[in-house]
Amino acid sequence: MNAVFLVLLFFVEIDSRQIFTSVINEKSPTEILRDDSFVAGLSTAGSDEVKVSDEWRKNAIQKLWNERELMTRTPLIHLNIPSMPNIDLIFKNESASRTGSLKHRYAWALVFWALLEGHITQNTTVFEASSGNTATSEGYMLNLLGVNFVVVVSYSSDTLEKIKEDRIRLYTSEIIKTYIGKRIERAEEEAKKRNGFFMNQFANADRV
Ligand SMILES: *[C@@H]1O[C@H](CO)[C@@H](O)[C@H](O)[C@H]1NC(C)=O
């Protein structure tokens, strides 16, 4: 039963990579920038400001694209069990990603989406509620772009949580602590109060 489950997971991954590749091939970054309707819908700022922010956005897209190339492929580990010759177990080693978890690609996609949708400019402060891995990876991506990032985590005396917090701090200057059930609410509230963007990894997963 477990073996069937793992094999399925593997195919899901292959499949999503194919979909992803075709999305990348469909529109290059420069085509996206040339899309008039897209740029027109983005800002009502004066023309000088638009020029500056277009230039910034073009660079930001390029930086994320470079990061994408560095990701290469997730290493796969094949495990053959002698007593089960008809079953191939295949594991993905997600800890080989640059921020150490499978959230690396997810965070890349979230940040890319927010950038293309115009939610992130050079002046945006991005807020996120997280227990660790997603915030670390998002922080890494936003750090590449030089965008401010504030993370809301829960109070914890747990060692594992402390390690995760230290990793988030590599990419974030501000961590807000609250009760575990209040993280999303707090991140949303802070983003509103400070005119930032709440990334909301939970609500926006289906958009990336
Ligand atoms: C997974 O990747 C990490 C980081 O590259 C490496 O240290 C580790 O040995 C790998 N694990 C396996 C089982 O290959």
Ligand SMILES: *[C@@H]1O[C@H](CO)[C@@H](O)[C@H](O)[C@H]1NC(C)=O
């Ligand atoms: C964004 O920040 C830059 C540098 O701090 C500033 O020059 C620019 O006016 C800001 N743009 C907007 C739209 O706030």
